[in-house]
Amino acid sequence: MAHVHKQTFTKAIPTGAERVTIKGRACVRWRGRTKNWQVGELIPDKPGRCRIESSKWYVTYFDPSVNDTRTVPGYADRAATDALMVTLVRTAERVDAGVLPKEAARPRLTLPELLDRWHRYVRHSGASEDGARRQWRRAQDVCDGLKVTRVSELTPTTVLDWIGTQRVSGGRAPKGKQGKGISSGTAANYIGAIKSFTRWCALVERCEAVDHLSALVKSRDPADLRHVRRALMPVELDRLLSAAQGSTEVIYGLTGTERHALYLVACSTGLRATELSRLEPEHVDVTKNTVTVWRPAKTKTRPADVLPLDADVLKVLKPLLKGRGPLWPNRGKPTQAWWRVGARLVRHDLAAADLPAKDAQGRVFDFHSLRGQFGTDLDRAGVSLVRAQKLMRHSTPDLTAKYYMRPESVEMAADVAKLKRGRKGENRAS
Known part of the structure; x- marks a missing residue:
């Protein structure tokens, strides 16, 4: 039977955490990065560590294509994860009835998982470690800036809008201050990275039917050079x-x-x-x-x-x-x-x-x-x-x-x- 649940894991008790009792259980709580309270249950046989729940929900269901149960990550929202469970169960039933091929039962990877797999692909294709990491970071910045959760949400217009914003106020800047804007060369590097990612999704991973950014053109402005170098006499x-x-x-x-x-x-x-x-x-x-x-x-x-x-x-x-x-x-x-x-x-x-x-x-x-x-x-x-x-x-x-x-x-x-x-x-x- 399919069900929605949260996974648990252990971590060291953060410095400054205070001990509390919740529903008769000994727990600790502390302020996280978002300044919200986080709660962990104390582990009697592991001093200094606590057990906490994952921030997102997970779906466990029976997959007839592998004749076994499968657990896939859902969302932080319970209702959205319930809807995902219904979709997965319905697809599994259609595969079991022969209406859909077995490949249809393969769970869709999340955007962070796809980015990680693409990063490994670039690295194993012969790129240097630093080069592969730069490509991954640029594609990650575009996805985070647009707040997308699926590859299909990336369009040439939205990517160019984000690039335009970065040209005005992006780039490196001291903490708490606004950047002076990225150069056209840096903008072209961002476009090249995200285009490489969507092309990989369509042609290599085959998780998307088409390359959603195939119409996006990478160009540089020769007049916009931030670092014009010279030679010494x-x-x-x-x-x-x-x-x-x-x-x-x-x-x-x-x-x-x-x-x-x-x-x-x-x-x-x-x-x-x-x-x-x-x-x-x-x-x-x-x-x-x-x-x-x-x-x-x-x-x-x-x-x-x-x-x-x-x-x-x-x-x-x-x-x-x-x-x-x-x-x-x-x-x-x-x-x-x-x-x-x-x-x-x-x-x-x-x-x-x-x-x-x-x-x-x-x-x-x-x-x-x-x-x-x-x-x-x-x-x-x-x-x-x-x-x-x-x-x-x-x-x-x-x-x-x-x-x-x-x-x-x-x-x-x-x-x-x-x-x-x-x-x-x-x-x-x-």
């Missing part, structure tokens, strides 16, 4: 490297010598912060002057890239090759790992070198700017665009030229001056 780069090398401070677990080697390798190979964090001594071949970069299985290019290393850079790197494990390990909290706070790391040495983190035009120089520094210096050295693309491991030369080659205005003015326009007898470029 050669003299400025030398000052940054010298400031790090001569520093006696330990910043985010890295000494001055380690930071000097880190910056030098980053601007000489174009490696990203996460790729540098995974480098170990066996990845560096001192005989061939190369470094091997292993990337996640789901990558735009090859899973392993072999890049050339300059001999002078290798000399600086050799002292770090004597140990084991990562060349630049995390020696602090996981949230304060240097590759997560790379902008703050570089900012310390920029200040020591008397260089601004943000110039008069509002362009910033952070850790990822070292990758752009590599592309810009290749351009300054006269390296062809195709070779620069291969060295930076980009999919197209357009990406390299558009985002990672950043000549300064004085350099472009010098290039124009080479034409020698306006000089008598020298009106043609030589």
